[in-house]
Amino acid sequence: MSVTYIEAIREAQETLLRNDPRVFLYGQDIATFGGAFKATKGLAEMFPQRVFDSPISEDAMIGLAVGAAIEGLRPIVEMQFADFSSIAFNQIVNQAATHFYRTGMPIPITVRLPSGGTAGSGPFHSQSMEGIYAQYPGLVVLTPATVSDAYHMLIDAVALDDPVIFCEHKFLYRWLKAKSINGDLLPIGQARIIRPGKHATVVAYSAMVHEAVRAADHLQQDGWNIEVVDLRSVKPLDIDTVLASVARTGRLLAVGEAFPWGGVTAEVVARVTEEGFHLLDAPPQRLNARDTPVPYHPKLWAAHRPTPESICQALRKLLTF
Amino acid sequence: MSVTYIEAIREAQETLLRNDPRVFLYGQDIATFGGAFKATKGLAEMFPQRVFDSPISEDAMIGLAVGAAIEGLRPIVEMQFADFSSIAFNQIVNQAATHFYRTGMPIPITVRLPSGGTAGSGPFHSQSMEGIYAQYPGLVVLTPATVSDAYHMLIDAVALDDPVIFCEHKFLYRWLKAKSINGDLLPIGQARIIRPGKHATVVAYSAMVHEAVRAADHLQQDGWNIEVVDLRSVKPLDIDTVLASVARTGRLLAVGEAFPWGGVTAEVVARVTEEGFHLLDAPPQRLNARDTPVPYHPKLWAAHRPTPESICQALRKLLTF
Amino acid sequence: MGSHCLKSIPVPHLDMPPFTDGALSNRDFLRSVFLSMLRARILENKLSSLYKAGKIFGGVYLGRGQEAVSATLGTALIQGTDIFAPLIRDQAGRTAFGEPLLDCTRTYLGSVQGPMRGRDGNIHRGRPKSGIPVMISHLGSQVSVVAGMLFARRLQGRLAGCVGATCVGDGATSTGAFHEGINLAAVEKLPLVLIVANNQFAYSTPNHRQFACADLVERARGYGIGGFAVDGTDLLACASVITEAIRRARQGLGPQMVVARLLRLSGHGEHDDAFYVPKEVCDDHYGRDCLDVAMRQLVENGIATPEEIHVWQDQIAEEVQRAVAQAQQETPPDPYNEDWTALATRFPLLVRQSATPPVCP
Amino acid sequence: MGSHCLKSIPVPHLDMPPFTDGALSNRDFLRSVFLSMLRARILENKLSSLYKAGKIFGGVYLGRGQEAVSATLGTALIQGTDIFAPLIRDQAGRTAFGEPLLDCTRTYLGSVQGPMRGRDGNIHRGRPKSGIPVMISHLGSQVSVVAGMLFARRLQGRLAGCVGATCVGDGATSTGAFHEGINLAAVEKLPLVLIVANNQFAYSTPNHRQFACADLVERARGYGIGGFAVDGTDLLACASVITEAIRRARQGLGPQMVVARLLRLSGHGEHDDAFYVPKEVCDDHYGRDCLDVAMRQLVENGIATPEEIHVWQDQIAEEVQRAVAQAQQETPPDPYNEDWTALATRFPLLVRQSATPPVCP
Numbered sequence A, B: 001m002s003v004t005y006i007e008a009i010r011e012a013q014e015t016l017l018r019n020d021p022r023v024f025l026y027g028q029d030i031a032t033f034g035g036a037f038k039a040t041k042g043l044a045e046m047f048p049q050r051v052f053d054s055p056i057s058e059d060a061m062i063g064l065a066v067g068a069a070i071e072g073l074r075p076i077v078e079m080q081f082a083d084f085s086s087i088a089f090n091q092i093v094n095q096a097a098t099h100f101y102r103t104g105m106p107i108p109i110t111v112r113l114p115s116g117g118t119a120g121s122g123p124f125h126s127q128s129m130e131g132i133y134a135q136y137p138g139l140v141v142l143t144p145a146t147v148s149d150a151y152h153m154l155i156d157a158v159a160l161d162d163p164v165i166f167c168e169h170k171f172l173y174r175w176l177k178a179k180s181i182n183g184d185l186l187p188i189g190q191a192r193i194i195r196p197g198k199h200a201t202v203v204a205y206s207a208m209v210h211e212a213v214r215a216a217d218h219l220q221q222d223g224w225n226i227e228v229v230d231l232r233s234v235k236p237l238d239i240d241t242v243l244a245s246v247a248r249t250g251r252l253l254a255v256g257e258a259f260p261w262g263g264v265t266a267e268v269v270a271r272v273t274e275e276g277f278h279l280l281d282a283p284p285q286r287l288n289a290r291d292t293p294v295p296y297h298p299k300l301w302a303a304h305r306p307t308p309e310s311i312c313q314a315l316r317k318l319l320t321f
Numbered sequence C, D: 001m002g003s004h005c006l007k008s009i010p011v012p013h014l015d016m017p018p019f020t021d022g023a024l025s026n027r028d029f030l031r032s033v034f035l036s037m038l039r040a041r042i043l044e045n046k047l048s049s050l051y052k053a054g055k056i057f058g059g060v061y062l063g064r065g066q067e068a069v070s071a072t073l074g075t076a077l078i079q080g081t082d083i084f085a086p087l088i089r090d091q092a093g094r095t096a097f098g099e100p101l102l103d104c105t106r107t108y109l110g111s112v113q114g115p116m117r118g119r120d121g122n123i124h125r126g127r128p129k130s131g132i133p134v135m136i137s138h139l140g141s142q143v144s145v146v147a148g149m150l151f152a153r154r155l156q157g158r159l160a161g162c163v164g165a166t167c168v169g170d171g172a173t174s175t176g177a178f179h180e181g182i183n184l185a186a187v188e189k190l191p192l193v194l195i196v197a198n199n200q201f202a203y204s205t206p207n208h209r210q211f212a213c214a215d216l217v218e219r220a221r222g223y224g225i226g227g228f229a230v231d232g233t234d235l236l237a238c239a240s241v242i243t244e245a246i247r248r249a250r251q252g253l254g255p256q257m258v259v260a261r262l263l264r265l266s267g268h269g270e271h272d273d274a275f276y277v278p279k280e281v282c283d284d285h286y287g288r289d290c291l292d293v294a295m296r297q298l299v300e301n302g303i304a305t306p307e308e309i310h311v312w313q314d315q316i317a318e319e320v321q322r323a324v325a326q327a328q329q330e331t332p333p334d335p336y337n338e339d340w341t342a343l344a345t346r347f348p349l350l351v352r353q354s355a356t357p358p359v360c361p
């Protein structure tokens, strides 16, 4: 018996619907069809009148969720792909994110973004938007990398009073399996040392955690002990855990799947150097996707994002500085 | 005789309309009314059928511009406020920005964003979105800080084959004056050392350049020579000029008016530490706006963004590290 | 009442006969609407003077000429039950729906005691807990929010008898948000009342650069919702048509759209002299002042006397004066005591960090 | 022709009399349309097999059941003059408008010689220089792009005689982009032809969760544009109505919207078995296969013989086979030789920097 990352997300939604009458689900093709990725499979039948197919209106979908939150509900909105949240961008960053600061009334909505690249998905079904949303005050941006986190962080996300951008990685949906949804539970806002080490720290999140662990395992053969930190949440960012790790290793590589300008890796490196400059024995490094749209062809796609190989290469450079 | 920053932008558009038959202007209230900030004042009369009032449809405004660019024209689109470009976000980052990579055909459009805060403008008429757009491959993001740059960079922007996000600062519109639009001309992509110094480097752009220069002038009284680098363009980012400056000063403070997570200051600090770690004598620092929406009240607003005082304070800390 | 309220406007989708016992039958209602119109006008005149005297930060946006539409709506809605999401030119509707004058003056003058505490200003105010959601500037964005509020109430089993109303201008009808919001409300058959105040201009942009249909009410059928056209300068017409639209929404007939034709009798904001409005437009039927029309209608129909109205004017001027004076003497926000956080959640791990942002001396 | 092409669909805004000399008068046109329908169907059947055999990266999206509408449009447009912005289900229209079969197979199979060079795939292809802009996935986004192309041609003085056409599905009509785009085109009175293929589902979502009006054609009046409803399973009806819409646009009557009713005769993509389509829907009038109908219409009216059609089928199968084989033997993109830049401008200062991104070994 095993549970996949997507099943964990489905389970979490089932649990939420069961335990919290304030929760409802809204999104394209999520009722009868169970969602483009089957994250809501069977839920419409189990919870009639709590799971709704929406029109193809991302802006209005978030507007509806904000309105429902004002009235005391806790909507979970599924974007069919993270990339289509660009249509809801205004409602997310200007309506939902500013509401608490402006009015004192929080907007507890959870927006699920099927994120990240998979082979053959192309420029508009592959994007990683965490670094976009994290720039805006008033949003919590979560990026679970494990089956257990996919489940528990979604539960936690809905419990938060603030709007949460929940970035699920499509590549992990079926590829990532665990014995159960149980795992070591951490609160939202705390990073996890997913692989301890002492020679260098790799900070990663979402699917890149697994690529980083692979790279670390590979370098182990050469005697390098690489520590991998899974951020879990990119906003808030648990810089203390990162600093503590860098204090042990003296070396930092930040890895992300998003485009290379700005984003999570820049924030991590800037925060670490600002607050932990003296801890560093070598220039902190970053590894991101390339500065082009995400290409369609699997051969191009595989060279566009960081891979265990390119992470190893970056680490070797860092370790031998 | 003097020319303001907004007049320079108006002049540039007049010059462009006069010299390049491919140029036309499209935006809300830009024809008869001359634009919310009068950046197109009189142009509709001078160039009938080249300056158009658009409906309140930011998404379609950019779609129209992309279509016109495909057919060989060079549209300049005015967003009434940068903040409203959130409605055009999808067309900018997914349609315009990806077109060259996908098809090989560039999209030479210029999107003018009246950006940044002014007292009393509030959360939705004050935003600085350069760090959002710069994250996307396929866009050039310009942030002129001087009257001369406002003119010449707009001329250059329209000459570029790529889509340009032209971030004009509303605070500078009427406040910033120069003798003429002539100045030392630099190509797009090159930063300018606007104030030479030797004890620390402040990297800034747009309105913050002037706040940084004021802070530097203030610290001069205490014998500190602060170098101020005006990025001019945040994407591409001229990291070489920044590194050369840091090589001289050993100290870096990056100042921006945008929200504190990620953005230009994070990219600058991350790039400098990645490539110029050995040049640094102290931890590089950042100063951004606070992590809340931009508040309406002038008293709050003035404390939300970096000021000469807070820049001085950050510099003193940096200088005495 | 009869037909004059619909004069010269095609009504392709008015699928019920014209109202028979018209607005005149409800004298108290009309007096109440008129009072809100007057209150709004006097308050806004004061705001305009304050702006011109440099006493207000940022812009001032008036609803002059739109009071009949807005006040009718605000009066016909039930406070504590219904939802009202006002937009730029809805001072009259806000007043009618029970928003205290102080909310307005405090927000415009930046008192920390106002509902927005100096964080947002002017027309960007509301009390979401009392059914007045707070607009963001992005036009069209409130339609789906009101739809969501109604949707939630249905799920909670407390929708019966409620309607949610919101207003937009002619310009806002060109936004994608407006379209998505109405369409969604129509699909969900929500009791949404949408008032389109076609004041012939969006900032400086005239109707013919904004849409190409003969009348915006023609959009209603395409959404499968009720559609009404009304002369927005005519209080009696507004009273009939808007109350009817609300009645139908409340009755479960789904969204209702009312397109009111009128003219904005001010600039876009008080910084704008509206030079672009042609004289013919000012002089035509819809250029008349709805407040004058209403006064005449009330007096002619014996609903109020000129003397009464004078007394009201004086009383309101006094009220307004007090609301302004009060807000002016209140404290502005203090950046040192401001709670600089955009999140309701206090993440325990981040307490140290939230102290980090620079303090401005 | 007469009335049968408009059968059972309300046409509120068909403001010209029904066509008198119908589609049948143009036999060559119909043969040409039919050939494109056939070519698309045979090609798409092949794509489906390739997908099932695991030979295609990513999804496969078919236009099965929509060929009559799409091919009529593509055939009626003038190559080299008009603009055609196809969407998901327009293989037939692409073929008819002159897109080589190789563009399709190369893009689906990731050949570097295709117009997208492996950078984009499947239906995300085109040749903007030849009047075929390339769609992005975000539904509704192409409407304003086509409007912009037409707008540019007007400014350049080369609009005369041109039209620009684009297609959307029923689901895409709920997007803000669709609304903003049409409204803008209407304001500018551009010669835009907008085909709404109402195939009754958007992915799995049925019409009643997508819109609330009786027929989407009722939106036309609200935009002030021409509106036509047509039975999209009926080639003769499509030929009459779509050519008429194009004629009117070309004539300067502004945007024209054609709403074609039909059923998607496949899943949303080939991964989808469409279990959610009720049997009654498949069995009703619009569930019939437009290709069968077209074949019957051609044969019954003596426009083509069954023998001819058989020959065409064989020829096309051969063509398709060749286009697939060719694309399959071509080289895939090579990440080492890929020009990894999203900008056309080569900033001299950045040459060093653009070499920086990590190379994957």
Ligand SMILES: Cc1ncc(C[n+]2csc(CCOP(=O)(O)OP(=O)(O)O)c2C)c(N)n1
Residues within 6 Å of the ligand: B028, B056, B058, B080, B084, B087, C088, C089, C137, C138, C139, C168, C169, C170, C171, C172, C173, C175, C197, C199, C201, C202, C203, C264, C268
């Ligand atoms: C999406 C968006 N674009 C632009 C603006 C700037 N803007 C504010 S009010 C206005 C005109 C609004 O016109 P209309 O909807 O007719 O309302 P009115 O002011 O006439 O009441 C514009 C363009 C905005 N607020 N939102």
Ligand SMILES: Cc1ncc(C[n+]2csc(CCOP(=O)(O)OP(=O)(O)O)c2C)c(N)n1
Residues within 6 Å of the ligand: A028, A056, A058, A080, A084, A087, D088, D089, D137, D138, D139, D168, D169, D170, D171, D172, D173, D175, D199, D201, D202, D203, D264, D268
């Ligand atoms: C803005 C946006 N939201 C969601 C999607 C995901 N999506 C792709 S196709 C589709 C259904 C489209 O339905 P319709 O417009 O009716 O076209 P059809 O597939 O039926 O031809 C959806 C939801 C998208 N492409 N764009």
Ligand SMILES: [Mg+2]
Residues within 6 Å of the ligand: C169, C170, C171, C197, C198, C199, C200, C201, C202, C203
């Ligand atoms: Mg208006």
Ligand SMILES: [Mg+2]
Residues within 6 Å of the ligand: D169, D170, D171, D197, D198, D199, D200, D201, D202, D203
């Ligand atoms: Mg469909």
